[in-house]
Structure formats: structure tokens, C-alpha cells
Amino acid sequence: MRFTLRRALAVGAMLTVAGVVTPAVAAYSQDDPRSCNDLMSADTPAYVVCHWLAKPEEALGVAMFWLSDDGASLKEATPSEGNFIDCSAPGSSCPALEGDDTVGDENSPAPEGAEDGGTPECEAGQQCSVDGNEIGGDGTPSRPEPGSAAAPSTSPAKTAATQSFATTEQEIAAAAQTPAGQAVVAAKATGIRVWLDTELADDWKAGATQFAAAVKRVGALAARPEVAGIRFTSQLGYNTTFKTDEEITAFVTAASAALRQAAPGKRLGVHTVVPELACGADEACKTEMRKRYPLVVPERVETLLSAGRADQISLDTGLLYGGYETWKIDAEKAHRNQWIQVRARSWDVLAQVAAEETGLVGQVTPEQVATRASTPVMDGAAQQVNLWTRVQNAQGTVNRLTAWDDLKKLNPIKRRLAAVYNPTTPEVDVTTDLKKISEVFSQVYLTTA
Structure with a gap:
């Protein structure tokens, strides 16, 4: 293990953690020697507090300790013995679950014997179910009449769960000949990574047959190795497609399960808008x-x-550039509020966070390009920024991405930039367009039907 200052600083950086907490939790004053509030900008909301868990010089000392003498301390280190109890050892006493005499898993959803085909006991007057069949208090199955209020649902979500979405070699070959398939091949030639950008919400609502056909169509396109992932819905919960939270949950659950079967190993993505995030601390x-x-x-x-x-x-x-004037929140503040909120909520632990930017089409300034395309990444809130190359408004006016030269200056974060591109409306032709895109972006979202 060769020791270098760069490696020490890298280890130190990992150990130098700034925590984001609320004032109620943080009992630290401005005079606190471990406060790092001075590193935050003046317009940072008051509820965001910074506190060093390890100061830079301390982190460097820790790194020096572990890496000195060819990492001798690190090699000699052993795991902590911990406090573990061997329940099988003589004299050991392990607590049993409530209502049971054996050690088990309190999170097990099935009653005893159900795994082996057994039927759970139902108290008189109560009903429970096994595999979707209601069981009466006498232990006999109770099947409601078709069309009755208690009849089993034939919703797309339940029907889809019993279907197979695996694609055949013939379907994959046919998909490669479609315009979308040819765009994927053209993208491969440029070395750019591909995401398929599609919408499955309407297909899901149309019923199991149409939903299955749409999933298999996307799965066949995604079978190619250069396809990294599938974004299967946009404006989720913001548009009028769904009316309830239950509908959204059912759709996302069904689409995710179906695509994991149709396109195993591909990443799945969703697009949405969370307007509240841009409010910052403004309760109204x-x-x-x-x-x-x-x-x-x-x-x-x-x-x-x-x-x-x-x-x-x-x-x-999109909403950040004009939707918050009532509360005297301008575009710059709305933008900053959103990404501070995302960072504070640690959503990047749950999924990769991408900023979807539609405001750089048409005539923009170099400052706007630098701010909107890099701020979410530089602030550590988003791992990726998706820029639209073409936007058509409700009146039919088309605005195109023109800031190519300014975007080339962002080469240090090129790997974090992705273009949203529709191959059915090329500027020149798909091959030429994708070559130009690859000069600025490392990824492309290909809009597919």
C-alpha cells in the first residue's frame, strides 16, 4: 500500500462529514469550534446547521495514522468482538416471540403452517384470506358472487402480476429494426449511454393486454447492452393521469415488477415535480x-x-422559473431551496437523483447555462442533470437547445450531463444529432412511444 498525500486527503475527505440538522437538534452556538456554518452561503435557510464530525486537520491525522508505515495499523486491525449470544449454547437464554415458544422472525407475514399449505385459524365471526380466497370463521373458503362488491378485482395491477413479460429473440430482433431501435444502435456508435424514455401510465390504465404489450415492446428495445435504463413515466402525480395515491402506488408497483422481468438488470427511473420543495421555509x-x-x-x-x-x-x-412570485421567491431562490431540501432529505440514499432542466432551450446567457446545468451537481444534491434539446409549448412553438459552446465548457461534469432527445423529430438526422450530443453529454434519454 503506497502512501501518497492525495490518498490521505481522499480518505480525509470521506471522514470529514458535515451534518445537516435542525436547530432543535443542534445545540451548537456560533462560537462552537466544531461549527462549519461559515462554509455555507449567506442565504442558506436558518434551519440548516453545519457541524464538523471531523475537522479537515483531524481527518488528515486519522488518515495518516491508518496509512503510515505502509498501512501497518490498518493491517493489524481486527473486527470488534461485539456482544453476541449463541442461543444454542448451554445456559443461554434467548427471548421468544410473544405468543410463541420458539425463536422466530417477528416480521414474518404468514401464520404458522401457512408456508406448508396450512390454513390460518379464524375466530368465529371473522374472515381472513389465503391466496386471495376469503376464509370464514368456520375455516371454509368464501367466494363472493361475480359482480358483487366483494368480488375479486381484475385491475391491471393484479392481472399483470400473473403475466409473463419476458421477451423472445424474435421480438428483440424486430425491435432493433424500428426507428427507436436504430437510434439505440446509432447512439452506441458514439459511445454514449442510453436510457429509454417512455410513458406506461396510459397503457396501464387501459388494461392488462395493452399494458403487457407496451412493457414487452420496451423490454425488447432495452435488451441491447448499451441501454442502461428505462424511465417509464413522467410528471408522476403532478399531471391528471392519476387521481389517488393508491392508484400511483399500484401503477409504479406493477410497472416496476413488469419491467424488472422484461428487462432484467436495467435501471428504472421516474420523472416528477415536487412543488413544495422550492418553498424553502415559507409555511404559507x-x-x-x-x-x-x-x-x-x-x-x-x-x-x-x-x-x-x-x-x-x-x-x-420547470416550476422554479415563475411559480412562486406570490411569496416573493424568485427563480434563483426557488432553485436553491429545492436542492437544499433534496440534499437535507438524503434522497440520494434511496435512489439516484437527477435534475430535469427544460429552461435552457432558446436564447440563454452563459451564466444561466453554468448555473442551471451545474448547480444541482456542484451543491451535492443531484448526481445528474438532464437537459432537454427541444421543447414545444402549447401553442406549437418549438425552442431548441442553442448553448452548445457554453455546455462544452462544462466538460469536467460531462459524465453527469444527459440529453433528452426525441429521434422522431431530428434536427438533421438521428446519426448526426447523436454525434453532436455526444460532444457535450455522456448519456441520452431517447423518447420512445
């Missing part, structure tokens, strides 16, 4: 945004991420 703003957009409050979005249904979430920045 947050209250209004929760009332306007109840399906995309931060807690509900976080619940979907916690369930592991998506590997990436793209947060749109």
Missing part, C-alpha cells in the same frame, strides 16, 4: 403547494423511493 407557500398538488408532497414521493420501485428519480425544475 408549502401549505398552498400541498393543497394544489396533494399527490406529490415530499413524504409520498419518498415513500415510493423507499419501496425500491425506482432506481432513479428526475425532479423537474
Whole structure:
């Protein structure tokens, strides 16, 4: 193990952690020698507090200790013995679960014997179920009449769970000949990584047959090795496609499960807008945004991420440039508020966070390009920024990405920049367009039907 100053500083950087906590938790004054509030900008919200767990010089000392003498201390270190009890050892006493005489897992969802085909005991007057069949108090199955209020649901989510979404070699070969498939091949030639950008929400609502066909179509395209992932919905919970939180949960659960089967190993992503995040600490703003957009409050979005249904979430920045004047929150402050909130919530632990930026089409200044394309990444809130290359408004006016020269100056973060591109509306032709995109971006989201 060769010791170098760069390695020491790298280890030190990992050990130098700045915590973000609320004032109620942080009992640290401005005179606290471990405070790092001076590193934050003047407009940082008051509830964000910075505290060194290890100061830079301390972290360097720790790194020096472990790496000195060819890492001798690190080689000699052994795991802590810990406090463990061997329940099988004579004289050991391990607590049993409540209502049971044996050690087990309190999180087990099935009653004793159910794994072996047994039937759970139901008390008189009660009903329970096994494999979707209701069991009466006498232990006999109770099947409701078709069409009755208690009849089993035939929703797309339940039907899809019993279907197979695996794609055949013939389907994969056919997909490669489509315009989208040819765009994937063209992207491969440029060395750019590919995401498929599609919308499955309408197909899911249309029923199991249409949903299965859409999933298999996307799965066949995603079979190529250069396809890194699939973004399967946009504006989730913000648009009018879904009316309830239960619908959103059912859709994301079904789509995630189906795509994991149709395109194993591919990452899955969703796109949405969380308007409340840009309010910062303004309670009146947050209250209004929760009332306007109840399906995309931060807690509900976080619940979907916690369930592991998506590997990436793209947060749109479109509302940040004009939706908060009522509370005297300008575009710059709204932008900063959103990414401070995302960073404080540690969503990057649950999924990769990407900033979706539609505001750089048309005529923009170099300062706007640098701020909007790099701030989320440089602030540590997002790991990626997705820039649209073409935006068409409701009146049919098309604005195109023109700041190519300014974007080339962001080469240090090129790996974190992705372009959203529709191959059905090329500027020149797909091959030429993708070559130009690859000069600035390392990834591309190909819009597919």
C-alpha cells in the first residue's frame, strides 16, 4: 500500500462529514469550534446547521495514522468482538416471540403452517384470506358472487402480476429494426449511454393486454447492452393521469415488477415535480403547494423511493422559473431551496437523483447555462442533470437547445450531463444529432412511444 498525500486527503475527505440538522437538534452556538456554518452561503435557510464530525486537520491525522508505515495499523486491525449470544449454547437464554415458544422472525407475514399449505385459524365471526380466497370463521373458503362488491378485482395491477413479460429473440430482433431501435444502435456508435424514455401510465390504465404489450415492446428495445435504463413515466402525480395515491402506488408497483422481468438488470427511473420543495421555509407557500398538488408532497414521493420501485428519480425544475412570485421567491431562490431540501432529505440514499432542466432551450446567457446545468451537481444534491434539446409549448412553438459552446465548457461534469432527445423529430438526422450530443453529454434519454 503506497502512501501518497492525495490518498490521505481522499480518505480525509470521506471522514470529514458535515451534518445537516435542525436547530432543535443542534445545540451548537456560533462560537462552537466544531461549527462549519461559515462554509455555507449567506442565504442558506436558518434551519440548516453545519457541524464538523471531523475537522479537515483531524481527518488528515486519522488518515495518516491508518496509512503510515505502509498501512501497518490498518493491517493489524481486527473486527470488534461485539456482544453476541449463541442461543444454542448451554445456559443461554434467548427471548421468544410473544405468543410463541420458539425463536422466530417477528416480521414474518404468514401464520404458522401457512408456508406448508396450512390454513390460518379464524375466530368465529371473522374472515381472513389465503391466496386471495376469503376464509370464514368456520375455516371454509368464501367466494363472493361475480359482480358483487366483494368480488375479486381484475385491475391491471393484479392481472399483470400473473403475466409473463419476458421477451423472445424474435421480438428483440424486430425491435432493433424500428426507428427507436436504430437510434439505440446509432447512439452506441458514439459511445454514449442510453436510457429509454417512455410513458406506461396510459397503457396501464387501459388494461392488462395493452399494458403487457407496451412493457414487452420496451423490454425488447432495452435488451441491447448499451441501454442502461428505462424511465417509464413522467410528471408522476403532478399531471391528471392519476387521481389517488393508491392508484400511483399500484401503477409504479406493477410497472416496476413488469419491467424488472422484461428487462432484467436495467435501471428504472421516474420523472416528477415536487412543488413544495422550492418553498424553502415559507409555511404559507408549502401549505398552498400541498393543497394544489396533494399527490406529490415530499413524504409520498419518498415513500415510493423507499419501496425500491425506482432506481432513479428526475425532479423537474420547470416550476422554479415563475411559480412562486406570490411569496416573493424568485427563480434563483426557488432553485436553491429545492436542492437544499433534496440534499437535507438524503434522497440520494434511496435512489439516484437527477435534475430535469427544460429552461435552457432558446436564447440563454452563459451564466444561466453554468448555473442551471451545474448547480444541482456542484451543491451535492443531484448526481445528474438532464437537459432537454427541444421543447414545444402549447401553442406549437418549438425552442431548441442553442448553448452548445457554453455546455462544452462544462466538460469536467460531462459524465453527469444527459440529453433528452426525441429521434422522431431530428434536427438533421438521428446519426448526426447523436454525434453532436455526444460532444457535450455522456448519456441520452431517447423518447420512445
